Amino acid sequence: MDKGKFRKRGVDYPIFDGTRTLPGKYYHSEEIYEEEVEKIFYKFWVYACRAEEISSVGDYKLIKVANESLILVRDKSHEVKALFNVCRHRGTQLCDKPKGIFKSKSIQCPYHAWTYALDGKLLNAPLMKEGHGFQKDDCALHQASVHIWEGFVFINLDKNPAPFEVQMEALMGKFTDWKIDELRIAHHLRYELNCNWKLILQNYQECYHCPGVHPLLTELTPVQSAQHDYSKGAVIGGFMDLSKDGGSMTMTGEAAAPSICNVSGDDLKRIYYYSVFPNMLLTPHPDFVLFHHITPLGPEKIINDCYWLFRPEIINDLKAQAGIKSAVEFWDLTNKQDWKVCEQMQTGTKSTRFTRGFYSGREDILYQLDLELLKALGHHNTD
Ligand code: FES
Ligand SMILES: [Fe+2]
Structure with a gap:
């Protein structure tokens, strides 16, 4: 080559x-x-984890990117998501164990039990009624972009990331x-x-x-x-x-x-x-x-x-x-x-x-x- x-x-x-x-x-x-x-x-695109570390639905790994904590998780459609580890209710960190599996196939906040799907969607906010500006659909966990190259999961925290292939041009096809x-x-x-x-x-x-x-x-x-x-x-x-x-x-x-x-x-x-x-x-x-x-x-x-x-x-x-x-x-x-x-x-x-x-x-x-x-x-x- x-x-x-x-x-x-x-x-x-x-x-x-x-x-x-x-x-x-x-x-x-x-x-x-x-x-x-x-x-x-x-x-920039930054390295996060190996895809094999979260190979089954519900598997997750926490990673830090400078001051941010992210949950790298395999969702129900087998995609890798990079979810900000921050509850949309009052900002509590959702998860503090470095890795594991969400057995319930959902992520529940330890504080008031808001519950999210593995793709970040808000499923349940106990006793909360929609209205007055609160809509469950607007309260999914924030996400970083994900790109998998050769089994390496890269993420980008920018809201409008540059294409992965542009930043990594010199790597494309090399190995x-x-x-x-x-x-x-x-x-x-x-x-x-x-x-x-x-x-x-x-x-x-x-x-x-x-x-x-x-x-x-x-x-x-x-x-x-x-x-x-x-x-x-x-x-x-x-x-x-x-x-x-x-x-x-x-x-x-x-x-x-x-x-x-x-x-x-x-x-x-x-x-x-x-x-x-x-x-x-x-x-x-x-x-x-x-x-x-x-x-x-x-x-x-x-x-x-x-x-x-x-x-x-x-x-x-x-x-x-x-x-x-x-x-x-x-x-x-x-x-x-x-x-x-x-x-x-x-x-x-x-x-x-x-x-x-x-x-x-x-x-x-x-x-x-x-x-x-x-x-x-x-x-x-x-x-
Ligand atoms: S801060 Fe998460 S449910 Fe209240
Ligand atoms: Fe050296």
């Missing part, structure tokens, strides 16, 4: 050593964070060979981190730090092999070459499982790294797919949920468990190495002595990410 055009990092690209980083306030300021929430998290919609979660780890959400995206898009921070990763994928995607916009990334034929990112460097379905040719030798701005990192390997879901809890705090997706037959094969474990251990080790430097950067950039740093040519994608951020915020001047 044509994966598009790539360029060598720091080479053949109109960005040179000396490009400056964002000022430290972009990682700490409450005001800038609130602006990001309004202009990015409430405007079809992995049949990611058929993959299933083999493992999940949650990390709570004291750093700004952007530091995680930045860290993920450069391997300038790899020789010092990730000795094992550097053995498995040489830093010099990193290439960028030429695509522009909210999806940005590239790949690195595996040093071992038939290998993968595991503790031993051996594949964790047979390569996935139609993955072939160069893709058998590459690890792809894509930032799906603003809250997802996507890492297709020849034999599995790793992804991160970033949930900001403020300018200096995030939850990072990391998932390992494998073919279902591999997950169900007892003999394959060692391979899965090796992939999980490798990425857990690598993640923790990354989180440590991200938290240290969060602290360091708060110093009054930190103004703006200098990007190397190997960090050109970070500069591109900064430009995307500033464009979304409408900031022409960062001072």
